[in-house]
Amino acid sequence: MIKASIVRKEHFNAAHRLHNNMLTDEQNKKIYGKCNNPNYHGHNYELFVKVTGYINPTTGYVIDTKYLSEIINNKIIEKFDHRNLNLDVEELNGKNPTTENVALTIYEILRKEIDNQYEMKITLYETERNYVEYPA
Amino acid sequence: MIKASIVRKEHFNAAHRLHNNMLTDEQNKKIYGKCNNPNYHGHNYELFVKVTGYINPTTGYVIDTKYLSEIINNKIIEKFDHRNLNLDVEELNGKNPTTENVALTIYEILRKEIDNQYEMKITLYETERNYVEYPA
Amino acid sequence: MIKASIVRKEHFNAAHRLHNNMLTDEQNKKIYGKCNNPNYHGHNYELFVKVTGYINPTTGYVIDTKYLSEIINNKIIEKFDHRNLNLDVEELNGKNPTTENVALTIYEILRKEIDNQYEMKITLYETERNYVEYPA
Amino acid sequence: MIKASIVRKEHFNAAHRLHNNMLTDEQNKKIYGKCNNPNYHGHNYELFVKVTGYINPTTGYVIDTKYLSEIINNKIIEKFDHRNLNLDVEELNGKNPTTENVALTIYEILRKEIDNQYEMKITLYETERNYVEYPA
Amino acid sequence: MIKASIVRKEHFNAAHRLHNNMLTDEQNKKIYGKCNNPNYHGHNYELFVKVTGYINPTTGYVIDTKYLSEIINNKIIEKFDHRNLNLDVEELNGKNPTTENVALTIYEILRKEIDNQYEMKITLYETERNYVEYPA
């Protein structure tokens, strides 16, 4: 049995604001700067989901990317795309939507959908110049 | 005298919502779909400013791109980046921030800053798959 | 009334072979080289459709990109994606699928679908390093 | 001795069809959908070859990328570019050319050419949105 | 007869320094800033050559991109790649290698090689964020 990784890229556009309710407004302003704008700003997020497992000898696939794409679309894109990450996404309720926290949340949602025989890794681009990998 | 065009690319991240106050909520919903989300969504905007004019025989430049970049940063990026295009940008007040209207507004702001000997053109990417050119 | 252009990008993956039935096999081999492979090769085509017209004062749109995307998907992507351009696409029947001819055919199909108040332009990338614009 | 990785990118354009001869036509259709088109479709494949080893103190290279590029061109690009992966590539004979299987085959060809002091990894993009890494 | 444009992309890596011998060192420093470094800096230049003409009814080509690529490689890449634009390129002798002047020089070299039935346009990227078009 031969192990390989397959990666599927999807994207969503969302508004967000970095803000920790446990901190004062001044502290938030100091830590997050212009990312703390109370009226929100936004990004085109690029999401890469890597799935690692054995190549199925019948299909020649680690996992069917059409199936993987459907899961990502049903469980992530439907919920995150054209939304406000502070207000509209149940799984992010009460969380500060830093790229780290959004990537972690996406991982946790998808981990329940992808069979445990597979390892999973999320790479989330907030901009072309900033991205997060989880797990590290 | 030899004419050429020089293009400078800058970017900004912003939240927005497509909504026309003269229309009913139902009409807005019908026209703009998920772009009408009252809680906003957002984008990484990529802005290309093209300036066309004669190559200066002394400098070898149509226009100094450092100077062009400073103007774009001072007049556009400072005002648009990490902002809400419906609430935070004076020049967009009362306008519906479609890519067309944002590109037109950017053109009008920059046109006052760039000497009239130059022609100007704006290309504004809202996503990798949707962009606007103004003038056409 | 203000004129602007909006561009929508879509993509399709297809096999093709460059071959002119009016020429001998030797002539075809000489003109098209490895692109003449009788077993076909293929590309990820990137298609940009530019529509130029007046910005509608009510919608703020030149044309709704969701509508434009639907037309391109229904009339082009459905027919061209995961197909053989020599064998599977009715509108290319008897044509030699050079990038020039494919771009021209896409233009002709879409021109019937897009209202005549709009100008249209096709840019078709066969590879990152070769692309065609029609009209010139 | 200091260890680093160097990556070289090359590309090829090819036609293929996903089909397992051990399965019925209905099963193939169900598993591979439009990728099962008997007339083939195709892609611009982007191939990244990563070589990991010690930096040679004399040359300052892990491996000379010109040499690496020549090997990839002689052993892979010459055989795969502008070809049909189901019909024209000896090393893929009898294999179903999924991205996983193509990446694995490329690895096996190159592994014989690259000295064993080096680790090797293949990343193969079938489209901008689907790619495979081998070994995982 | 149907007119279309075909574009071919090539690239070269070169060192350069912006400096006008007719100006004092202080003036050069003031105009060109860090681009005036006497020890040179450098770029990965991306060169797009657009050729516009009638689609040949026999070949289906405006111009054969293999032929176009050969001309660009023989006349430009061979001379400019891995060179110092101030010292090594005969056609740039005595010229200040701003992107404008380099694009203009490339145009003049290629214009002699491309049949006059074709229109030509050069787009030269010095960086991802700065590029020149000639003619405008």
Next chain:
Amino acid sequence: MIKASIVRKEHFNAAHRLHNNMLTDEQNKKIYGKCNNPNYHGHNYELFVKVTGYINPTTGYVIDTKYLSEIINNKIIEKFDHRNLNLDVEELNGKNPTTENVALTIYEILRKEIDNQYEMKITLYETERNYVEYPA
């Protein structure tokens, strides 16, 4: 405590020449080919700095990318951008500026600035087709 990686991308433009002073001119010519041009050539370098550590429960950050960007700009970009890597960069004195050696030097400079609780990795693109990772 949850571990993730964050990556920040920066860029610089520089001239360089591959040359080992311990070798003869003929040996240098043989090993480095056109990269040995005594008048230098140059590149747009793309630098990715990956920092791996625990997500801070207060900030939601592994590390503040604004802070990371400032360090990279102060310690690397200020010194490398628009410079000659053979002549102008103190930390590269006496080193042969292969991509491997430049990446290693950047790592060593930044490693002193980034707290030891974090792991660090450098990816340095010399061109779109050649890049180095350090550590491997």
